[in-house]
Amino acid sequence: MKNLPKCLLLALGLSVAGTVGGYAQERPANEAWTLEEALEYARLHNLQVRQSLVQKEVAEVDLRQSKYALLPTAVANASHTYNYGSSVDPLTSEFRTEQIRSNNISASSVVPLFQGFQLRKQIQQNRLDLAANTKDVAATQNDIMLQIVTAYLNILFADEVAKAAELQQATTQQQLERTRILFKAGSVAETNVLELESQLASDELNLINAQNQIDVARLTLVQLLNLGNPEDFDVVIPEIPEPALDATIVAPDQVYDVAVQVLPEIEAADLRVQSAEVGVGIARAAYYPRLSFSAAIFTGYSSGRVFPFPETIEGVFNRQLVGFQDADGTQPFYLYTPASVREEYLFSDQIEDNLGKQIQFSLTVPIFNGLQARSAVARAKLNQQAAQLNADFERNQLRQNIEQAAADARAALRAYVASKRQVEALERSFRNAELRLNAGVINSTDFNVIANDYRRAQTDLIQAKYDYFFKLKVLDYYQGNKITF
Numbered sequence: 001m002k003n004l005p006k007c008l009l010l011a012l013g014l015s016v017a018g019t020v021g022g023y024a025q026e027r028p029a030n031e032a033w034t035l036e037e038a039l040e041y042a043r044l045h046n047l048q049v050r051q052s053l054v055q056k057e058v059a060e061v062d063l064r065q066s067k068y069a070l071l072p073t074a075v076a077n078a079s080h081t082y083n084y085g086s087s088v089d090p091l092t093s094e095f096r097t098e099q100i101r102s103n104n105i106s107a108s109s110v111v112p113l114f115q116g117f118q119l120r121k122q123i124q125q126n127r128l129d130l131a132a133n134t135k136d137v138a139a140t141q142n143d144i145m146l147q148i149v150t151a152y153l154n155i156l157f158a159d160e161v162a163k164a165a166e167l168q169q170a171t172t173q174q175q176l177e178r179t180r181i182l183f184k185a186g187s188v189a190e191t192n193v194l195e196l197e198s199q200l201a202s203d204e205l206n207l208i209n210a211q212n213q214i215d216v217a218r219l220t221l222v223q224l225l226n227l228g229n230p231e232d233f234d235v236v237i238p239e240i241p242e243p244a245l246d247a248t249i250v251a252p253d254q255v256y257d258v259a260v261q262v263l264p265e266i267e268a269a270d271l272r273v274q275s276a277e278v279g280v281g282i283a284r285a286a287y288y289p290r291l292s293f294s295a296a297i298f299t300g301y302s303s304g305r306v307f308p309f310p311e312t313i314e315g316v317f318n319r320q321l322v323g324f325q326d327a328d329g330t331q332p333f334y335l336y337t338p339a340s341v342r343e344e345y346l347f348s349d350q351i352e353d354n355l356g357k358q359i360q361f362s363l364t365v366p367i368f369n370g371l372q373a374r375s376a377v378a379r380a381k382l383n384q385q386a387a388q389l390n391a392d393f394e395r396n397q398l399r400q401n402i403e404q405a406a407a408d409a410r411a412a413l414r415a416y417v418a419s420k421r422q423v424e425a426l427e428r429s430f431r432n433a434e435l436r437l438n439a440g441v442i443n444s445t446d447f448n449v450i451a452n453d454y455r456r457a458q459t460d461l462i463q464a465k466y467d468y469f470f471k472l473k474v475l476d477y478y479q480g481n482k483i484t485f
Helices: 004-014 035-045 047-068 118-184 190-225 252-259 264-287 347-353 372-438 444-478
Strands: 073-083 100-114 290-302 311-324 332-341 356-364
Touching: 035 047, 035 118, 035 190, 047 118, 118 190, 118 264, 118 372, 118 444, 190 444, 252 372, 264 372, 290 347, 372 444
Parallel strands: none
Antiparallel strands: 073 100, 100 290, 290 356, 311 332
């Protein structure tokens, strides 16, 4: 039964034009709402609808991100390090016992060349998921609109019952006044007056109950719209036409052929079937080799590094013991080298001189990964089967709902025809009993029995009218007809 009224709501939503951002705040407080205004306001402002819109936005982000995955990745790194004591110079790889300050700077980029078509299939899948989420928004709007329509019709039904109860109370009041005159004239017994007074009290209670039903239905609609003060809220009461007694109910198969093309639930289910099919291709991409290209540039600085080409000092040499000329070690052998000035190796010079570049092609060939790829493909195929079963279930549920709607419409029409005939028969009986009561032919007890039967028949007719009206509009929607009140 859940999916059946959604169709009505979708048609009602489609028949509403324009937006109403801030509508409740801009419109006069005491202005009555039409059904179209209530539906459009709920379609944009209901919290459940807004939650579904957030889910749609998440799907949009996922789609954008899958497109960005085709772009190269680029990173930059920089470090500033102090080494104390014995350490290895990061640039010269020499052992040092002095404090060394060093900097490393690098940048790299990786371009995916081939990923087994996984990236492009992911874009395709995310695009289908976004389309399905868009349909979910429409389905959520239909769910909320169902409650709006139900509450609105409940207000109309309670209002019509209240009008009938008010009319009946006025009729009983007139009868009571005439009976009191007859009692004073001695034409009827006092019992007739007391029974009519009791009936008048019952009529007043019936009117109060009907008015309470209006208030409850109005409060329900206010809460669905997330509005404020319900006492200032009212709806436009449209004229509901009397149903045609010779109406023909369309064949369910004919309705189904149209409905299956437009319902958002069906479209969302079909889109998820397509998404699951693409998911199988994404899982199979793990079987393929992966090729990527990368490029990097790097440089660095070390405070322990000296200038590579120092200037020598004329006439000054450095002496270094390299061995001994005899076995006793009494005649040392020295190596004399020209002394030089140790110049500072500037940061900018080192950055330029230490600059290095690299390009690389990387090929990864999957050989064995614990059968993870095979398990992923198996899961993807099961997800595809589940999506297809869900789509079949949605179609089967739709067919059952249409068949039930057609059966309910036929039953409601028969109930309305029978109720109308009953009201017509009881109305004649009631008018006759009223004349006989005024003439003193029957007592008030017998009259009240006939009057109560007539009142119940009137209420049953009103209920049958709205029941048939709602079910007929559902079928009208399935046939693509415009829904109007």
